[in-house]
Amino acid sequence: MPNEVQRILILGGTREARCLASRLANDARYSVVTSLAGRTTRPNDIAGELRSGGFGGVEGLRNFIAAEHIALMVDATHPYAAQISANAAQASAKQDVPCLRLQRPPWEPNSGDRWMHVPDMGSAARTILAGARALVTVGRQEIAAFFTRADIHVVARMIEPPAIEPPDHAEILLARPPFSFEQECALMKDKRIDVLVTKNSGGEASYAKLLAARELGLPVIMIARPGKADVTSVASIEQMLKLIEAELG
Ligand code: NAP
Secondary structure, three states, X not given: OOOOOEEEEEEOOOHHHHHHHHHXXXXXXXXXXEEEOOXXXXXXXXXXXXXXXXXXXXXXXXXXXXXXXXXXXXXXXXXXXXXXXXXXXXXXXXXXXXXXXXXXXXXXXXXXXXXXXXXXXXXXXXXOOOOOEEEEOOOHHHOHHHHOOOOOEEEEEEOOOOXXXXXXXXXXXXXXXXXXXXXXXHHHHHOOOOEEEEEOOOOOOOOHHHHHHHHHOOEEEEEOOOOOOOOOEEOOHHHHHHHHHHHHO
């Protein structure tokens, strides 16, 4: 008798989640459903099933796991999405369904980098010197802290427009990574940027801005990753596939 197909829930929203879904969708042992928060109006194509929008907290996620007969959950959310990771860890413990995390490693400074490490958005906004022109790449959800600084000029780059109206001292650049080193250097020179503000997202798609800041000798305000719930965590798709196989066979 053939073995039962095992159902895997990927909490997605990242490139890694998309890559993992396409690998698992090609494996007859598993069926895969990816969940997105639903913040992006045009998400990239994802293999397997897709669902979108919040579950309704830990209880909602537990209900989904039970109703969909999920055998294993992979938390492949963005390193800064702390709430959904906490919910996943709790739902995993309560439903007795394993939760594994796929998370890209943070960027590390190299010689020539001028990074200032700050714990959160508010500290990042306060660290920018008065009169400075800042390229801020923290995304639409957290840009508000920088809009309150009327004594700086903010160039805010994001994929989709912010929910709040930008003030006069801010300009919005809508663009989707990846960006090349040449593009990043040209942008920083064109906008006469004095400082770059970024999350430590890791990965290659948005790393060129750090190379450009190094090349131009610009300081970088690096916002620390939030702490995430303690679950087994790996950085690569191959490691994750091995872990899934060990758990589910
Ligand atoms: P979050 O604060 O961890 O999650 C907030 C709520 O959104 C969760 O409680 C959950 O709602 C829902 N949610 C989040 N991810 C979900 C998923 N994959 N499937 C279903 N529901 C999900 O995460 P966030 O609000 O998405 O983002 C927080 C931070 O992460 C921000 O800094 C954001 O910029 C960053 N982020 C960046 C990227 C990127 O690609 N650059 C992508 C995502 C997030 P319920 O409680 O109702 O289930």
